[in-house]
Amino acid sequence: xxxxxxxxxxxxxxxxxxxxxxxxxxxxxxxxxxxxxxxxxxxxxxxxxxxxxxxxxxxxxxxxxxxxxxxxxxxxxxxxxxxxxxxxxxxxxxxxxxxxxxxxxxxxxxxxxxxxxxxxxxxxxxxxxxxxxxxxxxxxxxxxxxxxxxxxxx
Numbered sequence: 549x550x551x552x553x554x555x556x557x558x559x560x561x562x563x564x565x566x567x568x569x570x571x572x573x574x575x576x577x578x579x580x581x582x583x584x585x586x587x588x589x590x591x592x593x594x595x596x597x598x599x600x601x602x603x604x605x606x607x608x609x610x611x612x613x614x615x616x617x618x619x620x621x622x623x624x625x626x627x628x629x630x631x632x633x634x635x636x637x638x639x640x641x642x643x644x645x646x647x648x649x650x651x652x653x654x655x656x657x658x659x660x661x662x663x664x665x666x667x668x669x670x671x672x673x674x675x676x677x678x679x680x681x682x683x684x685x686x687x688x689x690x691x692x693x694x695x696x697x698x699x700x701x702x
Contacts, residue, residue: 556700557589560600560680563693567671568604568638569664569681570611571697577612577628583682583697590680595637603639605647605670607663608632639674647673658688668692 560566568590574580576587594600609629616625633640641647643666650669655662664683671679671692678693679686686694 552700552702553585553589556586557594559678559695560590560594563600563676563678563695565601565603565675565677566695567667567674567676567679567692568602568608569667569679569683570604570608571682572680573608573612573628573632575682575697582701586697586700591635595635598637601637601639602635603641603671603674603676605667606640606642607666607670608640611663641670641674643670654689654691658685660685660689 572587572590575583576591580587590600590602595602609632612628612632613625616622616628632638643651647666647669650673651662651665654660654668655665658665660668664681664686667681668679668686668689668691676692678695680695680697682697684696684698686696
């Protein structure tokens with residue numbers, strides 16, 4: 549394991565409780581070569597072993613099911629949804645009034661897209677110590693530590 553992967557693993561272990569953006573799931577499901585080593589650490593090593601706890605917004609379901617539904621692959625969409633819900637040490641949080649209000653504040657303060665603001669607000673409200681995604685604009689967010697996958701690919 550190279551230094552960047554070790555650094556990624558240590559960063560996650562220090563956070564213990566992280567929130568995941570849809571990009572983590574999409575890269576892993578689609579076996580994106582650039583990020584697959586990183587997502588394997590999350591989904592095949594740290595989560596199953598209980599080394600980290602993870603959470604995410606139900607927005608993840610919306611975002612990862614778009615492509616299978618667009619392709620008319622309803623069984624694949626169901627398989628993805630089942631996989632997410634059965635993931636060990638992972639919890640989904642629906643957008644309630646408190647998360648929606650926090651998302652509005654995040655969106656207003658940082659001019660992020662609504663889905664990004666919902667992911668970040670969900671992370672904050674669920675008690676995550678960090679959120680993992682791949683949008684560099686998230687670095688400006690001060691309310692929670694952001695872990696950007698791209699930062700570990702160089």
